[in-house]
Amino acid sequence: xxxxxxxxxxxxxxxxPVVPTLQKFLKTYEKHRAQTQTSVCPAIKxxxxxxxxxxxxxxxxxxxxxxxxxxxxxxxxxxxxxxAIRDERYTLGKQICIWGFQLSNPEIARLASLLELKGRTAxxxxxxxxxxxxxxxxxxxxxxxALQCSRLHSLVLDYCRFENEDIESIFLxxxxxxxxxxxxxxxxxxxxxxxxxxxxxxxHSAICxxxxxxxxxxxSGARALLRPIAEHAEMRGRGPPATxxxxxxxPPRTLPGTKKKMKGLAEAGPWLVKLYLADNGIDGKGNGGxxxxxxxxxxxxxxxxxxxxxxxxxxxxxxxxxxxxxxILEALRARKTGKLPVLKITVTPQISSDTFxxxxxxxxKPKITSKRKKKVCT
Numbered sequence: 001x002x003x004x005x006x007x008x009x010x011x012x013x014x015x016x017p018v019v020p021t022l023q024k025f026l027k028t029y030e031k032h033r034a035q036t037q038t039s040v041c042p043a044i045k046x047x048x049x050x051x052x053x054x055x056x057x058x059x060x061x062x063x064x065x066x067x068x069x070x071x072x073x074x075x076x077x078x079x080x081x082x083x084a085i086r087d088e089r090y091t092l093g094k095q096i097c098i099w100g101f102q103l104s105n106p107e108i109a110r111l112a113s114l115l116e117l118k119g120r121t122a123x124x125x126x127x128x129x130x131x132x133x134x135x136x137x138x139x140x141x142x143x144x145x146a147l148q149c150s151r152l153h154s155l156v157l158d159y160c161r162f163e164n165e166d167i168e169s170i171f172l173x174x175x176x177x178x179x180x181x182x183x184x185x186x187x188x189x190x191x192x193x194x195x196x197x198x199x200x201x202x203x204h205s206a207i208c209x210x211x212x213x214x215x216x217x218x219x220s221g222a223r224a225l226l227r228p229i230a231e232h233a234e235m236r237g238r239g240p241p242a243t244x245x246x247x248x249x250x251p252p253r254t255l256p257g258t259k260k261k262m263k264g265l266a267e268a269g270p271w272l273v274k275l276y277l278a279d280n281g282i283d284g285k286g287n288g289g290x291x292x293x294x295x296x297x298x299x300x301x302x303x304x305x306x307x308x309x310x311x312x313x314x315x316x317x318x319x320x321x322x323x324x325x326x327x328i329l330e331a332l333r334a335r336k337t338g339k340l341p342v343l344k345i346t347v348t349p350q351i352s353s354d355t356f357x358x359x360x361x362x363x364x365k366p367k368i369t370s371k372r373k374k375k376v377c378t
Contacts (some may be wrong), residue, residue: 008035022052025088025150030078033182034086039074044065044081082114097129108139109222128152132159137331140169147173147180158211161189165328171197175204186276187214194288202371208263208273208309217280219292223299229270230303237306237338243249248323274312278346282318296322301331304343314346332362 026048031039044063051058078098087091117123132233135143138163147155147170157170162233167190174180183201190198197216202210217225284290297320303310322330325347335343345363349356 004168013159013348017056018050018057021090022048024057024155024183025090026052027086028087029080029084032083033077036077036079037074038077038080039327040049041076041081047077052149057092059093060097061093062097062099063101064097064099076101078103079110082110086114091124093124093264094124095127095129098131098133098258099129100132101133103130103137103139105139105142107337108135108136108142115150115152116145118149123151125152127154127156129156129158130160131156132162133157137166137169138369140166143266144169144171145204147177150177151179153180155180156182156184157188158184158186159188164191164193167194168197171201173231174201174207178206182209182211188209188218188283190215190221192218192221192224195224199225199228202270202272203232207269208271209229210272210274211276212280213276213278215280216346217277217282218286219282219284219289221297222280222282223292223296224301226296226299229272229307230299231311232270233307234302234305269310272307273309275310276312276314278314278316279317280318282320284319284321293320293324297327301327304331304345305334305338306340308340310343311341312344316346319331322351325355328361329355329362332359335361368375 024043029044029048030040037313041062041063043066045061047058051329061081063076063078063081078101081096084090114123115125115128139271143162155174162170174183190212194215198210198221201207212225282293282296284293286292288295300313302312328345328347332343332345343363346357347359
């Protein structure tokens with residue numbers, strides 16, 4: 001006879017009251033909006049009301065300024081939203097997306113405080129997107145400080161233009177982070193000097209997906225980024241068998257040598273799985289000319305040959321030339337001979353059609369076909 005569930009077990013599985021929770025959250029948000037003398041974000045208000053109507057929890061907050069807002073209207077601020085999340089202990093919101101704002105120091109300070117929450121009131125956010133946002137050096141330093149201990153899994157800073165000294169604060173924060181797995185810095189104005197710092201970040205963190213499209217790393221910056229990753233992969237490849245199997249998409253999830261598992265922490269990298277370097281001026285025309293391109297290709301092919309974790313590289317809109325493309329093709333063949341997982345790689349079509357087709361063919365994942373079971377006649 002099945003055992004009856006106790007009242008305590010039933011209460012653990014009882015669903016949260018969706019509508020009252022969201023209604024109360026909206027009321028608290030509007031209260032803080034009035035206190036801070038700012039405007040309600042129409043997108044957030046609309047999403048909250050839609051979620052109430054559908055009786056679904058809202059997990060993604062999008063803060064965006066409407067295109068048709070008159071100049072006399074009170075500004076939209078991030079603070080009321082963060083204050084509502086804190087006051088209501090709204091732990092079901094997993095993403096905050098902020099688009100096109102000049103973020104003030106008080107807004108960043110409150111965001112950083114939320115990211116640093118631990119214990120019983122830990123920060124619920126898994127994804128933070130700050131797209132086309134502007135922050136002063138103090139704000140970037142405060143955000144970088146919070147990133148050191150945040151529980152974020154994904155950070156997107158696309159279209160935020162950074163000066164060299166400004167982005168350093170972000171790099172410092174990411175170097176000691178063991179939870180972040182995805183980092184996107186697309187169209188951020190990063191130059192060759194950012195390459196070594198990015199390589200160090202990947203080497204000392206758990207980041208396995210890196211988006212750098214639309215910057216200007218050139219051959220020297222891209223080479224500096226890949227060098228520590230390639231050297232680590234070669235050392236592992238020439239030594240004992242790598243820890244990753246063809247079916248293992250990411251890094252080990254716990255730190256070695258610890259008696260207790262640390263929830264959410266991963267061993268320091270490099271564990272790069274996906275790398276996007278499209279449109280980065282990687283060709284023979286930048287600083288160093290053809291020699292720089294040759295050095296970059298040597299590091300890249302080493303990574304291709306030996307990395308058991310790597311699954312995807314995008315080099316689109318970088319004119320690497322026929323010689324480099326042939327080297328990449330040979331590295332892919334060596335990878336296949338070494339029985340490493342298939343690597344999807346995108347290169348410019350400005351090479352010979354034979355080389356391009358060969359690269360495309362060898363980096364294409366085979367289709368999985370399921371065999372139909374034959375009917376057994378009785």
